[in-house]
Amino acid sequence: MVKALRSRLLRLLKVPPEPHPPDGDAGSARIFLAAPNYLKYRLAMWGIKQAGVLLGLSGATVAMYLAIRSVQEPTFGVFIGLLEGVVWGVFLLQLPISLGVTMLDYEMRWYILSDRALRVREGILSVREQTMTFANIQQVGIRQGPLQRYLGIADVHVTSAGGGGARSESGGVGSGMHDVYFRGVDNAPEIREAIRRRAHLHRDAGLGDPDDHRHDAPDLSPALAAAGALLAEVRALRAAAPAR
Numbered sequence: 001m002v003k004a005l006r007s008r009l010l011r012l013l014k015v016p017p018e019p020h021p022p023d024g025d026a027g028s029a030r031i032f033l034a035a036p037n038y039l040k041y042r043l044a045m046w047g048i049k050q051a052g053v054l055l056g057l058s059g060a061t062v063a064m065y066l067a068i069r070s071v072q073e074p075t076f077g078v079f080i081g082l083l084e085g086v087v088w089g090v091f092l093l094q095l096p097i098s099l100g101v102t103m104l105d106y107e108m109r110w111y112i113l114s115d116r117a118l119r120v121r122e123g124i125l126s127v128r129e130q131t132m133t134f135a136n137i138q139q140v141g142i143r144q145g146p147l148q149r150y151l152g153i154a155d156v157h158v159t160s161a162g163g164g165g166a167r168s169e170s171g172g173v174g175s176g177m178h179d180v181y182f183r184g185v186d187n188a189p190e191i192r193e194a195i196r197r198r199a200h201l202h203r204d205a206g207l208g209d210p211d212d213h214r215h216d217a218p219d220l221s222p223a224l225a226a227a228g229a230l231l232a233e234v235r236a237l238r239a240a241a242p243a244r
Helices: 002-013 036-071 074-107 147-153 188-205 211-215 221-240
Strands: 031-034 109-113 117-122 128-133 139-141 154-160 178-185
Touching: 002 074, 031 154, 036 074, 036 147, 036 178, 109 188, 117 178, 128 154, 147 154, 154 188, 154 221, 178 188
Parallel strands: none
Antiparallel strands: 031 109, 109 117, 117 128, 139 154, 154 178
16 A cells, blocks of 8 residues: 555655666666665654644643633634634644655655766656766865764765756756765765766866867877977077177
């Protein structure tokens, strides 16, 4: 029954299946998933949020009760009672829905590395997919809050330069810096080092693919050799010229 409800909700929200790996060698693709403790982290955040809403509703209920007693108007009391019932009904109705969305958000989260780029897709209500080439990566860091440290998980934060570094699902490219997060992983150092190694390889090969750099970049060796020979001739002529 749970699987059936899960499938129906995914169809209702039109969540796409597993994303394709980014451009590159298909055999080089590695898929990382959020750690099981990340679900515990999200459920804890969900519980804190619901507790806050419950506390607020309880305070509002007490305030409404006091207002009804002070006004002593039957019509006002009926209106407030109906409003209170609707608010509590919406709160109770959203509990299983928001809980299900939180759990699905954990399951439908993908982190993929190829030999040329990384791709991250996350979200259920609003699906966000980003692709970032290793050639444009500027920084790779790890972020970890107190609760994350307790659960043994962390977020890998990747920053790239604008102008083609990160692309949204719609294909748009912005300027400035772009950020991608591998959220809730329990092997953050491994992911960070894998990204750093591949970005380092691309920087050593130049901005772009190594093959493109090798085939498209002009060979400057003849021009440099000619410039060196010309400089040597100029120096020889200066040495042979009579002093004035």
